[in-house]
Amino acid sequence: MTAQPEQRQQRKPRAGEPSTMDAVRFRRVSRWLAQGLGGELADLYIDSRGASAAEEYRGRSRLDFLNRLTGDIRRPGFAMVIAETDDLVGCAFGFPVGRDGFWWLGFEGALPQSIEQLTVSGGVFAITDLLVRPHPQDRDVVRRLQEGLLSDHQASLGATLVDPDDHPTLASLRSWGWLDVGEVWRPAGPTMFRALVFPLGERTAARLTGLAREARTRWPG
Template identity: 40%
Template sequence: MTVHVPVRPATTERQERPAEAHPPGARNPGPRQGCSPQAGERLRPLTRRQIEDRFAELGDLYAQTSGGGPRVWNAARGAFLRRLGADVRRPGFGLLIAETTVLTGCAYGYPVPGGDPRGVRGLEPYLPGSVLSVAASGRLFLVCGIVVPARVRRQHQDRAWNLARRLQTRLLAEHDAALGVTLVDRTDGATVQALRSWGWRYAEGDTLQSSVLGRYGVLVLGG
C-alpha cells in the first residue's frame, strides 16, 4: 500500500489587504497580530454526503493551494480527489472545513483500528512502541491532510488560533483521540518544518528516525 504523505502546506496565497496608512504624528500601533478565531474562519465538520456534494469545491481548494500553474493544479487536484475518495470510506473518517464566505481550508483523517494498525496506509511498520500502545487503546488518529493557505504556514504559527492549529486540534477532539499521527517524507523539509511549527513533534528523539523500510518518518500531536 502506498504511504500517504500529508498535504504539503500551501505554496500559493490569496492577495492580502494592504496595511492602512497612518496620519502624520499618529502613533504606530505596531505589527498586526492577525485575526482571532472569532473574527476568522468558521470551522465545521462535513458528513459523508456533504463531502460528496462539495467534492469539486474541495478539489479546487487543494489545487489553488498547491502552487504552480494550471497543469500542476490539474494533476494535484486529481490525485487529491482520488485519495480523498478512498479515505472517505474508512470507518470513522472525519473532515473539517474552514470557511468565511468561501472555503478556506480543511483537515481530514480517520482512527487507526484499535490493536490492529496493519494496512492503514502502510503505517504500522513506522510506528514506535510508544505509539503502538496508543493504537491498541483505539485512540490513535491518522491525520491524512491539512490544506491551508500559505499565510497559515508563515504567520503566527505558534498561536492557538492559527488556522492549521485550530483545524488539527478540533479534528482530534471530535474523534476523542489521545494522539494524532502522520507520516512525512523525511526529505520534504518544507512539510516537516510547517508541521513542527504547528506543534507536531518527532515520535522519538529530536529528529525523524531513519528506517530500512523507506524514507518516511512519524510525527505525532498531543499526548
C-alpha cells in the same frame, strides 16, 4: 497532506476591532457533503501548495488529491472539519487508526512504546490531509482544525505519513508541533514515508518526551 510553510507576522486587532478569527467559521462535514465539496477542496489543495507548486503540479496533484479523498471518504470513521469565511479557508480530514496497529505496518525498527500504547487504546487518529489557504492567521486556523478533529474523536494523538521529498509540508508540520518518529515502508513501490505525530494535550506530550530530541538527531534537516 499539504500546507503553506511561509511564516507571517500577525497583526493584532486594534481596540474595538473584530479579530480576523471571528470571521472564520469551523464546522464538521459528513462524508456525503465532503463528496459534494470535492472540487472546492481540490482548489484549496492547489492554493495551499503556493503559486509555484500549483503551476508545476496542477494536473497530476489535483487528480491525486481527489483520488485520495475518495478513498478516505470510504474508510470507517471518516471525518472532516472545514474552516470557511465566504470561501473555504482550510480543512482537515482523516479516520481513526485501528487498535490492531495496521496503520504502522512497515514501520522501520521498533515503534515507540508510547505510540504503541496509544494505538492499542484507540487514542490515535490519522489526519491524512491538513490544508490551509494563505490567511492572516493561518496558524490559528490549523491549530483549531487539527485539535478539533482529534477532540471530536476523543483521540490524544494525530498521525500522518508524508513523502520525504515534500519539504514544504514537513517544515509546516514541524512548525505546528508535529514530531518525526520514523520511517514507514509501504509494499507498493516500494515507497517510503516519514511518519509524524501530533500530541494533543500536555499529558500526551509528556508521554512522548524524548521523541522530539531523537528526531532532531536523526533528521536535522
